[in-house]
Amino acid sequence: MKIKRFTFVINFLFLVICISSAMAQTPQENKEKYDLYRIRLKYEMMYYSGDAMVRGSHLPMERRYMSGGKRVGYWADATWWQGHYVAVLATEYYLKKLHGESTDATLEELRLAVQTYNRLDLEAEQCWGADTFYSPNGYYIRDDVNNDNLPNFSTVDVIHGDYRHCGDTLSTSNTPSQDQAWASYLGFALTLKLVDDSALCSEVRQIARRMLKGMQYTSPRGRKSWQVVNPVNGNVDQVAGDIKWLKYAHARVGTMLSGEDMNFDRSGNAYWRSMWDVVQNNVFLSNSGNFRWYGIMVLSTVMNDDARGSRHCYDWLVKKGFSLAKKRPDLQQPMLFPHLPLANVVLHGYNGKNPQPDTLYVQMLNAAPERGAGTYTVSDTTIRTSAPWHSLSLFCPWHTGSTGDFNMIDYMLLYNLYCIVYQEHLPDYQPFWE
Numbered sequence: 238m239k240i241k242r243f244t245f246v247i248n249f250l251f252l253v254i255c256i257s258s259a260m261a262q263t264p265q266e267n268k269e270k271y272d273l274y275r276i277r278l279k280y281e282m283m284y285y286s287g288d289a290m291v292r293g294s295h296l297p298m299e300r301r302y303m304s305g306g307k308r309v310g311y312w313a314d315a316t317w318w319q320g321h322y323v324a325v326l327a328t329e330y331y332l333k334k335l336h337g338e339s340t341d342a343t344l345e346e347l348r349l350a351v352q353t354y355n356r357l358d359l360e361a362e363q364c365w366g367a368d369t370f371y372s373p374n375g376y377y378i379r380d381d382v383n384n385d386n387l388p389n390f391s392t393v394d395v396i397h398g399d400y401r402h403c404g405d406t407l408s409t410s411n412t413p414s415q416d417q418a419w420a421s422y423l424g425f426a427l428t429l430k431l432v433d434d435s436a437l438c439s440e441v442r443q444i445a446r447r448m449l450k451g452m453q454y455t456s457p458r459g460r461k462s463w464q465v466v467n468p469v470n471g472n473v474d475q476v477a478g479d480i481k482w483l484k485y486a487h488a489r490v491g492t493m494l495s496g497e498d499m500n501f502d503r504s505g506n507a508y509w510r511s512m513w514d515v516v517q518n519n520v521f522l523s524n525s526g527n528f529r530w531y532g533i534m535v536l537s538t539v540m541n542d543d544a545r546g547s548r549h550c551y552d553w554l555v556k557k558g559f560s561l562a563k564k565r566p567d568l569q570q571p572m573l574f575p576h577l578p579l580a581n582v583v584l585h586g587y588n589g590k591n592p593q594p595d596t597l598y599v600q601m602l603n604a605a606p607e608r609g610a611g612t613y614t615v616s617d618t619t620i621r622t623s624a625p626w627h628s629l630s631l632f633c634p635w636h637t638g639s640t641g642d643f644n645m646i647d648y649m650l651l652y653n654l655y656c657i658v659y660q661e662h663l664p665d666y667q668p669f670w671e
Contacts, residue, residue, distance in 0.1 A: 248483060262603035270607055274645040275329075278322075279346070279611065282310075282644050284382075284389040289352035292360070293386040296353055298613050299324050300629065301393060301612070302641025310390055311641070312398030315380035316357065316413075320420030321632065321646045323350050324393070324427045328583070328653035331431035333613055335661055336431045344498070348437055349430070354421075354444045357381060364403035364411070365469040373444075375451025376468050378403065378411045380484040413465050415483065416528050418448050419535045420632070423580060425494050426539045430669035432585050442495050449491035452480060453501040461502040485513040488535040493539065493669075517544035530561060531574060541585040551589035554578040568634045569624035571597060575631065576647070579654035584669050595659045602652055609643035 262270075278297055279285050283605060286294035292398065297318050298310045301346030326347040333340045358373035360381050380398045387396060399411035425441045432438065452475075454466045461482045465475040484504040503509070516533060534554060537543065543553035558572040565573075575598065610626035621627045621637075629636035631647040 267602045281392050289349045293382040295349045297644050300641040300643045309395045309396040309397050310393035312380040316417040317420045320424040323424030325649045327431050328428040362469050367469045375447035377413055388472050409474045413451055414475045415480050419532045422490050422539050423535055426584055427667055429565050446492035449499045479598050482516050485509040490539050514544050534574055534577050539582045551578050551581050552591055570634050574653055576651045579658045582658050598655045605648050609642050609645045612640045
């Protein structure tokens with residue numbers, strides 16, 4: 238075991254040392270990095286069982302790190318990562334199809350990733366002691382991984398996730414919340430746009446519908462409100478005040494994804510539309526930089542909404558990305574959430590006035606180290622991957638304190654979107670929901 242731990246440290250230090258030579262990359266080298274990250278994700282950072290109903294499988298870990306001399310595999314907000322993982326697979330499928338390559342393996346992996354939502358949904362009520370729920374209903378847990386899954390992972394000694402909170406009425410760490418839905422919206426939308434498998438797309442629409450319904454609560458007295466309520470014990474896992482400012486966008490996105498009218502609690506009326514506009518135009522209200530920035534911009538990306546009704550969402554996303562980066566120079570990001578303008582183009586076509594050259598994206602992709610990004614502490618010294626790959630993910634760049642090696646889902650999604658937008662031609666610019 239000591240030899241394994243020593244090898245883990247040496248490998249990690251080696252990837253950091255190699256960073257200085259990673260800047261002069263070629264397109265082929267960036268593709269090779271993508272392939273290496275994908276292999277590591279599939280075979281080291283998740284349990285690929287081939288059956289989405291097997292507990293703990295097809296759910297990527299967030300990172301691996303050392304603690305107390307042990308290698309820890311860490312799952313947190315796993316459905317949030319799952320949405321991005323689905324987005325990676327949908328874009329990979331499309332690129333392979335364009336290039337005339339076999340899509341079978343990617344499509345199967347995508348099916349399993351989507352079906353994992355059903356497993357997490359079916360397991361949720363059992364966590365709180367109920368065994369009378371036999372079909373998915375939109376109430377899900379974020380992960381179902383614990384140390385029982387250790388035999389499925391050769392690169393970790395301990396598993397740490399939110400499943401330890403299963404059944405805990407004092408914690409909402411493994412219950413649904415709107416931020417878990419944001420990334421799923423992105424993954425679902427890209428699947429509906431890019432993947433020509435009717436059965437899979439139908440399942441995506443059903444899951445999206447249930448996810449929205451799971452945030453829409455009707456009390457015994459018939460009062461409607463956007464909140465997450467545990468169907469077993471009646472606990473309120475996310476209060477209405479957390480969701481209401483974004484409920485117009487949730488309802489609009491839900492309608493697009495599910496194909497059904499998801500308006501609820503008068504969420505689609507003019508008042509809540511105006512509240513959504515206020516939220517979009519005042520995304521700077523929080524100076525610290527948190528997940529709400531990301532949620533607002535993901536919802537805008539999927540809706541193709543720029544807060545002015547002009548449908549120049551691409552321009553708005555680019556402007557906000559650069560503005561937020563300037564507001565938080567400590568994050569060392571040239572542009573926050575650089576994948577979202579590209580995702581908007583893929584979903585809706587280009588309707589902007591200021592197309593960005595590919596230079597920024599090429600530089601970011603070139604800068605990613607061959608063996609993946611990460612942060613490690615040796616003799617009280619922190620060794621960190623160079624920016625912009627120095628934080629946990631481009632999706633949450635304020636997480637600069639996370640240690641270990643990261644899953645690199647952010648690179649993979651950025652790479653695929655870059656290739657689709659700058660190197661290929663989308664044959665169909667129709668909105669994904671039509």
